[in-house]
Amino acid sequence: MDYSQFLNMGQELSLLAVILILFVADLFMCTDRKSGKGVLNTPLPVILLTVHTLLGLAPLVCPCCVADATAFGGMYVSSNMAIVVKTILSIGTIIVFLTAHEWLKQPEMANKQGEYYTLTLFTLLGMYFMVSAGHFLMFFIGLELASVPMTALIAYSKRSQESAEAAAKYILTALFSSGLMLYGISLLYGTTGTLYFEQMAPQISATNLVQLAALVLFIGGIGFKISLVPFHLWTADAYQGAPTAVTSYLSVISKGAAAFVLFVVLYKVFAPIIDQANLLFFWIIIFSITLANIFAVRQKNIKRFMAFSAISQAGYLVLGVMGATPQGMTAIVYYLLVYMVANLGVFLIISITEQRSGKLLISDYNGFYRTNPKLSFLMTLALFSLAGIPPFAGFFSKFFMFMAAFKAGFVVLVLIALVNTVISLYYYLLIVKAMYINPSDEPIPTFKSDGYTKLGLVLCTLGVVLIGIISWFYSYIDQFSFGL
Amino acid sequence: MNITIDYFLILSAVMLGAGMYGFFTRRNTLAILISIELILNAADINFAAFNRLCQTGIEGYVFTLFSIAISAAETAIAIAVMINIYRMLKNNYVDELDTLKW
Numbered sequence: 070m071d072y073s074q075f076l077n078m079g080q081e082l083s084l085l086a087v088i089l090i091l092f093v094a095d096l097f098m099c100t101d102r103k104s105g106k107g108v109l110n111t112p113l114p115v116i117l118l119t120v121h122t123l124l125g126l127a128p129l130v131c132p133c134c135v136a137d138a139t140a141f142g143g144m145y146v147s148s149n150m151a152i153v154v155k156t157i158l159s160i161g162t163i164i165v166f167l168t169a170h171e172w173l174k175q176p177e178m179a180n181k182q183g184e185y186y187t188l189t190l191f192t193l194l195g196m197y198f199m200v201s202a203g204h205f206l207m208f209f210i211g212l213e214l215a216s217v218p219m220t221a222l223i224a225y226s227k228r229s230q231e232s233a234e235a236a237a238k239y240i241l242t243a244l245f246s247s248g249l250m251l252y253g254i255s256l257l258y259g260t261t262g263t264l265y266f267e268q269m270a271p272q273i274s275a276t277n278l279v280q281l282a283a284l285v286l287f288i289g290g291i292g293f294k295i296s297l298v299p300f301h302l303w304t305a306d307a308y309q310g311a312p313t314a315v316t317s318y319l320s321v322i323s324k325g326a327a328a329f330v331l332f333v334v335l336y337k338v339f340a341p342i343i344d345q346a347n348l349l350f351f352w353i354i355i356f357s358i359t360l361a362n363i364f365a366v367r368q369k370n371i372k373r374f375m376a377f378s379a380i381s382q383a384g385y386l387v388l389g390v391m392g393a394t395p396q397g398m399t400a401i402v403y404y405l406l407v408y409m410v411a412n413l414g415v416f417l418i419i420s421i422t423e424q425r426s427g428k429l430l431i432s433d434y435n436g437f438y439r440t441n442p443k444l445s446f447l448m449t450l451a452l453f454s455l456a457g458i459p460p461f462a463g464f465f466s467k468f469f470m471f472m473a474a475f476k477a478g479f480v481v482l483v484l485i486a487l488v489n490t491v492i493s494l495y496y497y498l499l500i501v502k503a504m505y506i507n508p509s510d511e512p513i514p515t516f517k518s519d520g521y522t523k524l525g526l527v528l529c530t531l532g533v534v535l536i537g538i539i540s541w542f543y544s545y546i547d548q549f550s551f552g553l
Numbered sequence: 554m555n556i557t558i559d560y561f562l563i564l565s566a567v568m569l570g571a572g573m574y575g576f577f578t579r580r581n582t583l584a585i586l587i588s589i590e591l592i593l594n595a596a597d598i599n600f601a602a603f604n605r606l607c608q609t610g611i612e613g614y615v616f617t618l619f620s621i622a623i624s625a626a627e628t629a630i631a632i633a634v635m636i637n638i639y640r641m642l643k644n645n646y647v648d649e650l651d652t653l654k655w
Contacts, residue, residue: 206616213623220630230641234650236634241585244627245576248592251620252569255599255613262608264616306653 077138077147080125080155081197087117088190095183111170111521114186115163122159128152139203143265146203149549150398154200154329157406161322162193164413167525169314171424185225188218189318196326200333205254205264208330209247212294215323216243222318223311235310242293242303250290256283257338266337273341284339288349291334294327295383298356305364308376313423316372317416320379325405328386332401336393347391351482354391357384358489366496371419371431374496375412378455381493382408388470388486392477398550400466400473403543407454407466410532414451417525418444425516436512437504444518445504447530454533456497457490462537469543561602568595582635582645586628593624 075082091114129152138147166186173182195214202208220243224236256279258264261272273280289300296304308316339346358381365377386408389401421444423429438445454463467490471483518526536542568591575588597617604613639645 206612206619209616210619210623213627217623217627217630220634224634224637227637230638231652233634233637233641234652237582237631237638237650238653240627240631240634241576241582241589244586244589244624244631245592247627248572248589248596251593251596252565252599254616255596255603258600258613258616259603259607264612309653 074138074140077140078145078201079128080121080152081194081201083121083124084159084190084194084197087114087121088187088194090117091183091186091190095187111166111173114190115166118159118163118166118190122156122163125152125156125159141207143267144204144207145198145201147201150402150546151201153546153549154326154402154405155197157402157409158193158196158200158322158326161325161409161413162189162318164410164417164525164528165189165314165318165322167521167528168317168413168417168420170521171421171519172312172314185222185314188222191218192216192222192318192323196323199330200326202330202333203266205257205266208334209251209254212250212290212327213247215326216247216294219243219319219323222315223307225312225315229310231310232312233310235307238303238310239307242300246290246293246300249286253283253286253290256280256286266334269338270340273339275342275345281342281345284342284346285349287334287339288331288346288353291327291331292353295324295331295387296380297353297383297387298360298380299353301357301361301380304380305373305376308379309370309373313372313416313420316375317413317420320375320416321405321409321412324379324383324386325409328383328390328401328405331387332390332393332398335390336398340393343393347479350387350391351479354384354387354482355485357381357387358486362489362492362496365493366499369430369432371429371434371500374431374500375415375419378493378497379412381489382412382455385467385470385486388474388482391474391479391482394473394477395550396469396476397473399543399547400469402546402550404466404470406542406546407462407532407536410529410536411451411454411461411463414526414529414533415448415455417522417529418448418451421516421518421522422513426513428513431500431503432507433513434500434503435507436509440512440515447526448504449501450530450533452497452501454537456494458494460538462533462535465537465543558602558606561598561606565595565598565602568592568598580646580648582638582647583632585647586631586635590624590628593620597621 094113129149139145169185173185192215195211198207199211199215202211220236220240223239224233226232260277260279261269263269293300311319335343335346361377361380365374368374368377386401386404389397454461457463457467475483572588572591572595576585579585579588597620600613600617635645642649
């Protein structure tokens with residue numbers, strides 16, 4: 070056996086090293102467990118993860134490293150695009166850790182902080198493997214590694230009934246959908262005799278009904294992870310019940326990884342029956358965007374509101390999958406980056422407001438501008454980016470997404486998505502209106518945010534403002550999109 | 554008598570159907586979990602049968618082993634969540650899980 074192949078999976082190994090360091094550090098640094106004083110807090114995980122992110126970029130910067138490397142006989146495939154996606158995911162996780170600081174600082178959380186970081190990073194590791202999978206076994210293990218610790222994270226507030234309920238709903242639907250997907254994979258195995266993505270594609274034909282059934286089951290399983298409409302029922306409950314720092318992780322990171330994998334599998338495995346897949350996605354996207362928009366308008370809880378916003382954004386994200394073109398690939402990764410900074414920015418503000426005042430209803434934000442002008446300004450920027458108002462990044466990401474789908478020939482779909490952008494503008498502006506215009510007798514009192522939240526907000530706001538204007542980001546991602 | 558692949562496929566399809574029916578109709582969370590196990594095992598039977606009767610190599614068997622291990626891990630964490638719910642509500646019926654809706 071050639072052990073040097075392990076070096077091809079450098080990012081996974083360094084993430085595993087980060088997890089082990091944090092695990093051991095949790096044992097030894099948290100000496101004062103009895104009195105509940107956790108020493109291990111945000112700095113160590115954030116610094117380690119930043120180092121890991123920078124190290125992971127090495128193959129992109131230095132040309133001496135092999136780009137398209139494989140390990141385990143082709144089960145693990147590393148491409149430049151996968152490295153970019155993993156980097157985006159780990160930057161998102163850093164911002165989520167910054168969000169979680171205030172919440173984990175509470176006395177009752179102090180003695181279980183370490184578990185939060187370990188569990189979160191294990192789900193991230195699962196997504197890494199999923200993104201780089203070249204074989205259905207690797208894909209399935211990655212998917213489960215990403216969703217099983219996620220349940221523990223959702224149920225993290227042990228005394229809260231909402232948290233437990235959200236976790237139960239999440240794990241039952243997750244198991245059901247992964248069971249159906251496993252059945253689909255078994256049908257694929259039975260008809261093709263292999264589980265490698267590359268070898269499977271030539272043996273798939275549109276006339277084989279078993280393979281079409283497998284395609285439907287597969288889309289059902291992955292659609293659950295991305296929370297597309299017929300499979301979205303867990304989303305709102307899980308988002309509302311989970312602790313806010315976990316919700317922000319759930320809404321961006323796990324969704325983005327799954328969307329990328331969906332594209333890779335459609336492109337590599339289901340290429341011969343891509344027309345049938347497109348027909349399915351045509352309706353899935355229309356229902357995701359429209360239904361989620363309608364439901365979002367009538368929400369009162371801001372986390373639940375963000376859940377429906379996330380379902381609708383997932384619909385846009387999957388728009389790039391249509392046709393499986395290289396341009397669609399670039400659009401997905403770029404959309405993921407832009408959506409990540411905007412959504413995490415909103416969640417940073419929701420989280421710090423919840424920690425300081427305990428308020429989570431949209432009506433609680435009435436008069437927020439009078440007491441906290443800076444925060445409401447930043448929140449407005451992030452919401453504008455989510456809605457897609459120029460010159461913020463959200464406009465450009467939506468533009469590239471529509472361009473990709475338009476060039477692939479889905480004109481009607483782009484039109485429906487455009488109409489829905491207007492509806493989404495309405496409900497994002499409802500929050501802006503609550504903050505700036507609606508009067509309130511008891512606005513949320515003025516509070517100071519801590520340093521970590523400020524750092525996270527600076528990163529997110531820079532992203533929202535700059536990623537769209539600086540075209541380097543798009544062209545940098547674009548140069549990798551052809552080889553996948 | 555020669556046992557062909559059809560017998561296995563019918564068995565696994567029946568298990569899949571029973572599991573889906575149970576998932577949608579049972580009220581007890583543990584019964585729902587058992588239904589999900591039926592679905593997962595149906596897929597495992599498929600893998601093993603396909604490998605034994607249709608394909609060469611051991612890819613399907615290996616997948617079955619991994620899938621059994623993974624579903625055990627999932628079941629463990631699902632039962633942990635249910636115990637937590639039982640402690641709060643003193644029962645584990647899905648109709649009682651109604652604080653979060655709409």
